[in-house]
Structure formats: structure tokens, C-alpha cells
Amino acid sequence: MFSEEAAPTAQGLLAPPSTEASTFARVPVSAYANCSQPFRLGERSFSRQYAHIYAARLIKMRPILEERARQKWGDGVAVRKLCELQVGEKSCVVGTLFKAMQLQPSILQEISEEHNLVPQPPLPKYVHPSDELILEDELQRIKLEGAIEVQRLVTGTILAVYGSEQDDGKFLVEDHCFANLPRPLPWKGPSSDRFVLLVSGLGLGSGSGESLLSTQLLVDVVTGQLGAEGEQSCAAQISRVILAGNLLSQNTQSRDTINKAKYLTKKTQAASVEAMKMLDEILLQLCTSVPVDVMPGEFDPTNYTLPQQPLHHCMLPLASAYSTLQLVTNPYQADVDGIRFLGTSGQNVSDIFKYSSMDDYLEILEWTLLAGHISPTAPDTLGCYPFYKSDPFILTECPHVYFCGNAPRFQSKLLKGEDGQQVLLVTVPAFSTTQTACLVNLRNLSCQPISFSGFGAEDDDGDMEVGH
């Protein structure tokens, strides 16, 4: 999208200096509202059990699912609770899914002495052919079998199954359905081209300088320093930059205190300190030119459990002097120029990836949208705050742009729903490995990747084509 507009003046700067150098004004922020209030935690109490989240989830989603069940299997379908089931009677049951996985890491098993187990190394996927699905509602649970894909589904999903109870006490499933896309939001998008840049996985502090030049090029394009005049005027239409997590690299995580002797590690500074300073400088350059939203990610200095709270502004002294810097939660929801954005730094999707047979990040992203919940595996396998009366991860309104960060590669898809919903699904790739960011055009919900590269010693003709 940049290129077509910029093409006419592409070679304009291959000329002697002109007297007037044009400056473009950044598109003003027309309508921005941060809607992440449900993800903000105030006083935190960890003395609760996690059962409350599941109860809240089921209570909230039950009416939606019953509605869907009626739409799918007819109004006369008998919606029953598990305790009311009759053997052989076709009925529909709404409940929470639990997948009993053999390979799922269990801390109790690990520390149990009688089992004498060696701790299991982390696997990329924990699925196993012997996994079983169990449906739980408020009072009982029942094993599921039949027309249901055990491998694909994950614990914590609320779904409705249609079938009948067998003599052996298992439920034979004939069909099932999810909450499907939530209700649509009215469209208030801009009439002219406006872009939002989505970047994730900057990975600062990794110790390897490969992506540093690319990061600098990214900042230069956005701030209007790089490129000919056409490109700069297009870049002026970038109204926002969203950094979706993993600003720091995984290498900044530990001081290796476990393996090294204390006298070696005692006074060493955590690698994240230096990385935060670098981040501060980069953010300063961006903030002087464009509004930036910074979401924390898996390796960033904030809390571990979802929802992750914003980074503290004291870590970014230079950049937080500017009002264009916004430190936001993970997941993040906001209205940008009338378009509703919702996204995470990728922990939810990668967790589902581990416990399901689904391989494609975009597919998983779409599935979470259809299941009506951002992160069903929390709190089972993904750390989550023990909410009490509410579950803020339930999708109540359909966003216009739904993204997840730190994906292995860039993918995007425009999903259309039955009720007129239009969602742009974007998997934002990790910048440190792919040097690619995403530009979303708010006018028509299209998305284009933008990638950067320098040149290296081994550079030859074939190198550029390799999916960088």
C-alpha cells in the first residue's frame, strides 16, 4: 500500500539538494479510547482457589451457548444439566471441557517421591493419542466420546454437545457447537487511509546484533527519516504503533543464579537492565513522533500471570516524559480511530498450540474467537489471576482487529461472520527472528507485512529471497 502511492517520487532524493525540504504532519489522533479496564487489576489477593473463574465462566457463557444450541439444533432441543440426563435421551448439555492428558506436566507428580519420576523436559506439544475429553458442569462430569475431535480441543472451553448418555455412563456426542462470534460492533472507521503498525518480539538484550539494524530501520521509517518523500508522506499516515510484547529477549531472563556460584552472580546486573535502557531510547525516538502502546510479554519485567499489568513508567524515564507513550496491559483492547483492536502478546495462542493438535497460529487465533474466549487454557496450563466474580477473557463484543504477537510468521485473514461481523485476524511475527512488522490499514481492514534488512558478509543473490 505504501509502494503504489510512493512510487512516483521514488527517485526524488537522487538529486542535488533542493532548497525546501517538505515536512509532513502526522495524522492527528482522532478517536482513541483504551478499553482495557477489565484487564487492570487493583488489589490482588491470591488466597482464592481457581474454581471461581470456571464457575464465573460457565455462568456467563451458558446463556450464549444455549442460544446457539437452539439456533443449531432447533428450538425444541432439550437443554439439560448433567444431573438431569436420562440414558438414551437425545439432549444438549452445556459445560466446561476438561482434557485429561497423559503428558501434561504435573507438579504433584514431579515432586511425588513414590513415583520416582524424573522431571519431564518441556515438549513442544503435549498431545497424546490417549487423551480424553470430559465435560463438566456445575455439579457433575461425564466422559465424552463420538463425533468430537479430542486432539483439537483444550481444557477450559465452554461448549454445548448434542447427543445422549450411554449405558456405560459415557456421553455419545453427535454434534457440538461453540459460542461463535460475539455480537458485532458498529463500524466507525476512517474514510481515508490510516495505518496502525503492529510489532512484537523486538527481543532487545539478546546479545546478538542481527535485528538491531532492522529495529533502527523500523523506527526510522515510522518517524519519517527513511525513505523518499512519497514514502515519508505515507508513513505520516501511521497513526499508532502497538508493540505487542516480548520487548526484551528471553536471554535477559536469568542471571544463571542456579548454575553459577554466588560470588560470580552476586553483583552482576540483570541483563534486563541494559535491555530496558535500550528500549527506553528506542521508545523515546518513537514517542517523539507517533503515539505508541506498549504491551508486556512473556519475557518482560512485569507479572507472569495473565492479565499482565503494564510496565512501570519508572523503567522508561526518557520515554514516559511524553504523553504519546501508553503503557498498557496484555491482553489489550482499544478503540483506535473508531476501530476496535483486541490482542495479546501471544501467550494464549502458544499455550493452546502446546496442548492441541492445531499447528497454525492463525487457525488457533480464529478458533479462540469462535470459542468466545481469549484464553480458555488459563488457569489450567497458563498462569492466570484467580478472578472471583468475573472472567475478563470472555469475548462479549466482536473486535475489528484481533491480533496475537510473537507468532512464528506473519499471517492474516479477514473473517466474516453471520451477523455482519468483520474481523481482521493478524498473527504478528516475532521481529527479532523475522524482521517483519505488520501495517494494518484501518480504512479497509487490510494488512501488509513490512520487512527490513541490512546486508551481511555472506550476502549473495540467493539470500534475499529466503523468507526473511
Added chain:
Amino acid sequence: MEDELYLENIDEFVTDQNRIVTYKWLSYTLGVHVNQAKQMLYDYVERKRKENSGAQLHVTYLVAGNLVQNGHVCHKVAVVREDKLEAMKSKLATIASVHVYSIQKALLKDSGPLYNTDYDIVKTNLHNCSKFSAIQCAAAVPRTSAEVSQAQTSLQAGSQTQSDTNAVSVPVVNGHGPSTTKQPSQQPKGIMGMFAAKAASKPQDSNKETKAEAKEAPGVSAVSSKPPAKSNIMNNFFGKAAMNKLKVNSVPEQPKEEKEVVKPSVPVAEPESSPNTVVEKPGKKTEPARIQQKDKKSKMKRVDKSDNEEERDPENLKRKRKRIKQLQSDSSDEEDVPPSPTPEEEKAPSPPPVPALKTELEPASTEVSAGGRRRKRKRVLKSKMFIDEEEGCMVTEKVYESESCTDSEDDFAKSKPPAVHKQPALPMKKEPKEERKNLKKGAANANRANKQISITGFFQKK
């Protein structure tokens, strides 16, 4: 004429200084718009090559455009060497921009040095990094200090609500009503400053303080965030009880601070330490032997010693030397290993904070001398020997014992006027030190004035 100037400049940079001249570097150095810088570079290359085709000049270009990759159209932005320029251009379906990125004498193997050049020049120009850019953003204005302090107070609101209610009881807890309002706020700052210096216990802290000396201007808006930060550090050392007191103390600080001159926010790290340390010093000077404080110190000592000894020692040595140089009078006290409050004390004599301190010290010193006349009970570590009948042996135990003593303050209150701001500092300093280190008894200072006149003098004060 002006045209020629930039050509000469670039020539000088590239050939004489053998620099890598990127467009960004040139833009900042000559103070021109980035696009003009790119054009200048292009112009230079053209002219140089026309004059002298064998010129040793290597150019890198920036190419951007559409590239079909993995089935979708990707906007590619790449820095390429001159020899690869045409190849890159042919790969792109549409070219969005081409311009000179950098000029250098040597052939670059990879783009690392380009990054370094840009990084350096941006680092030195962080405060106006968008000045020569082609895009100006109207919304990017620094936050006013009012907004900053509002944001900070809203963050602290939760943690400070408890301390607000206790604020009134602070003077009562201290045991005597403060004559000046400054005292309770300075004393806690003194405690906190002491503990923060010990707790942080890094050379960085002392560096910050030395820097603070140079800058007097208080960036107050950021100060309020430091006390909570310090309280957090202190949390690690103390239990809840002591913690509450510290929190309480930080509250009277803040309203006071916020009333002071408000400066537009500047990089937070530096200014925030300056007012704090300035205020800490008077705080420390007004902390004559106070029981509550001593309790804290004695508790702190144990914990602190184990963790921070090594860290403190190199600092202490450094400070020890400094002290000798500046004070010159108290040579006999040097054997006391001075703990961290001393740097604050030593820096007090240096010019900038002195005027501020002096005024604060006048009331402080009079306070001290007035207070010093009183007999005070202090807890002193003493060795007690007793005979243990069961074991049939003598046991020596070190116990804390309350001892009343008045000597310390008396001696110093009589000291000469010019050194007045130093001398009152010393007794204050001495006592915390003694409490902590317990190398000298409470009458140790008195020994300096009453050197052993006769042999019986040795047995007098025990």
C-alpha cells in the same frame, strides 16, 4: 557558496576523517533536514565520481518497495551495497523509494558499522531526535510536571492511604514534639536516606549523589516516586512494624516536596536524586541519638552487615579517604569504619548545598546543643562477664545495655563557629556509627577531648 560548503564538509568527513557518513549522521551534524542530507550525499557522490572516476568511495543505498514473498505482497525496506542495488531493484515489483544511505571510504562487509554510527549520533541527540525528521507530530509533547505528579500520586494513592492516618502520630512516636515542621520530615528522610544508601549500597548511589552536588536544581516532580521506591527497598530489610513507620515518614515528605518549585520534567533519574540527597543531609544532621532510630539501626546492623559488608567496604575506603581530605580535624576517628551515611555528611561541606544546609542546620544545631545537654539513655553493646556455676566457668556475653551518657553532644556543641556545620554533623554521625559498629563505647568521643591524662583515666568511663 553554501552549496560548496557541504560538499567540502562531506569530503572532509569521508576522506580525511575516514568516517562512515550516513544520512542521519550528516543531518544531525550539519543541522539539515534528512531529505536534504540524502540529497547532499547523492550530489557529493555524483560530483566526486565525475571529477575522479577512480575515487575510493563506497556507497550504500536504501531501497524500498513491494516484494512478493510467500504468497503475499510484502513492503520491503533494505539497505544494500551499491553493487547489489540493481539486483534489489529488479526484485521489487514496485519501487517506493531509493536514496543514498551512507558513504564511506572502505568497503563494508556488513551493515553493523552503519548501525553503530546511527546509534551513536542518535544517543547524543536524544532530546531532539525528531528535529530533522520529515514527520512532525503535534501530539508528541512532553508531559507537564503537573500531569506527571498526578500520575505518580495516583499510583501511590493505594500504598499511602494507611500512612496518611498515622501521619499525625509521628511526632508522638518520636518521643518529643518537633519544634520545626521540618524535623519529622527530615528525620525520616534521614533514616530513609541512610537506609536507602545502605540498602542500595551500590557505587551508583554514591555517583548519583556526587552528581546531585553539581546540580542544585530540583526536579521535584519526580521526587515523590523515590520514597516509595525506597520503601520497597527497605521492605527487604525490615518487618512490617518498622515498615509502617517508614511509610509514615515518607508521606510528610511528599506534600512538602510538591509544594516546592516545580520544574518541567526532565529525565527523571538524575533530578530526583538531587533534592532527595539535599534534603537527606539536613535530615541526617538532625538525627541525634533517638531511641527509636537506634532500635532500627541495631536491627539493621545485623541484617545489613551480612549482606552488604563487602559492598560497603570499598565504598567506605573511598569515603574514608575523602573524609580525611575534607575534614582534616578528626584524624583519630578514622579508625571507625565509616558507614554509608558519612558520604552524605562529607558532601555537605561542598559548596552548592551548603547555603541550603546552613540555614537548616542553624536550627538543627541549636536543637542538638539544647538536646545534647540532656542525659540520654542509649543502648550500648557491652561485654558482661559472669560465673556460670553449673559449668564451673566464666562466661563472657555481649549484651545490649542501656547506658546514660551526655558526653558526646557536649563536646561538639562547644566547637568553633566556622566549623559549625561540620561539627554538629559529626556527633550525629558518630552516634549512628557507634550504634552500628560498636567499636567504641558511648564515651569514645569524649576520649578525644579527654585524652588519657593519668592512668586512672583509663578506668573512669566504663
